[in-house]
Amino acid sequence: MKSYICLCFLFLIAFSTTAQNEILNLWETIPNHKYTTENEAIEVKDVKRVFLTKTPTIKVFLPSERSANGSAVLICPGGAYRYLVYDWEGTDVAKWLNSKGIAAFVLKSRLPLSKSLITPHEAPLQDAQRAIRLLRANAEKWHIKPNKIGVIGFSAGGHLASTLGTQFDAPNTFKEQPLDTISARPDFVALIYPVVTMQDNFTHKGSQTNLLGANADDALIARYSNELQVTKNTPPTFLVHSGDDASVPVENSLNLYKALKDNGVPSEMHIYPYGGHGFGLAIGQGYLQSWTDRFCDWMTQL
Structure with a gap:
């Protein structure tokens, strides 16, 4: 009897974990796609890197219902559009956001080096648009507010996030489903050491x-030079x-901030004297790690 109870308890823990970290495919039929024998690859060294994404997904991270404040953030990891730094700039960030009561969704987007793509440069934005639409469509299920859904991107993921922020209304070049008519405009954008x-001068x-x-x-x-694509919207x-x-x-960042300011878009920028590139949450790196506090302060006044 005790063994049975223990097994049931372990099952409930496993079920809860699965529900919390649900992974959803973005598409029923992936657009801009052709069949190849290419396979997705994962490399784990100091960080987890995902190459040649075959099936784009979002991974769901939800705060406890008691902590949740209704905000949600789509996370775009970096990796120079060659791979995705899936934990360092993805799942680690999601767990931090959960600690602040924010629902988080890690995007595993397609990468333009994949031979499975017909028009490679269009695929990342297609996936990011679809992800925002999926969040809005499931807002009630995940206890998030459809007008409090933003995006955060790191490095090349910052380029994808800034492309989404400036070109969210790029028209679909595939046969639309009802989901594809939902607004893909994020309600706010956060860019961390972004491309x-x-x-050529600064790329x-x-x-x-x-x-x-x-x-x-x-x-x-x-x-795709997003400082040129900023509008008042x-x-x-x-x-x-x-x-x-x-x-x-x-x-x-400096040139994008100027474009935002020139267009009357509310913006906040923090330039730290040190940190180099790819510092993630900057844990243990002196006051550089305070950027996460500044982000939370900024979110509260939106």
Whole structure:
């Protein structure tokens, strides 16, 4: 009898964990896709890296109902559009957001180097738009408010998040389902050491080449240079960068902030003197780790 009770208890724990960290496919029929024998790959060293995403998903992280404040954040991990730093800039961030009462959803988007894509540069934004729509469609289920759904992105994930923030209404180039008619506009955007521009002066060359190819024309470069795409309808934006970032120059954030200011978009920017690139939550890195407090302060006044 005791063994039976223990087994039931363990089952309930497993069921609860599964419900908490539910993984949902974004698409029933993946658009912009062709069949290949290519397989997704995962590399685990200092961090977990996901390559060649085959099936784009979101992973659900919900705070306790008692702590939940109704806000939700879609998380876009970085990785130069070559891979996704899935834990360091994904699931670790989701757990931190949960500790603040915020529902979190880690996006595993398609990556443009995959041979399974027909038009590679369109796939990441298609997945991010679909993810926001999926969050809004399931707002009641996850106890989130449909007008308090934002996005946070790191590095190249910051480029995807800023593309979503400035081009959320990019028209679908595939046969729409009812879900695809829901607004994909995030209510707020947070960009952490983001790639913003694809122009050669300040871009991250690896991200540019991986997303657009080695010989992108000027029109495509301008299309994905998000400092050029800001409008008055761009959501409120929070920016964090370090002045000594040798991988993604701080000018990515500076120039985007200027464009936001010029268009009257409420914005807040924090430039730290040190930190380099890829500091994530910056745990144990002095006052650099205070960026997470600044983000929470900013969210409370939205």
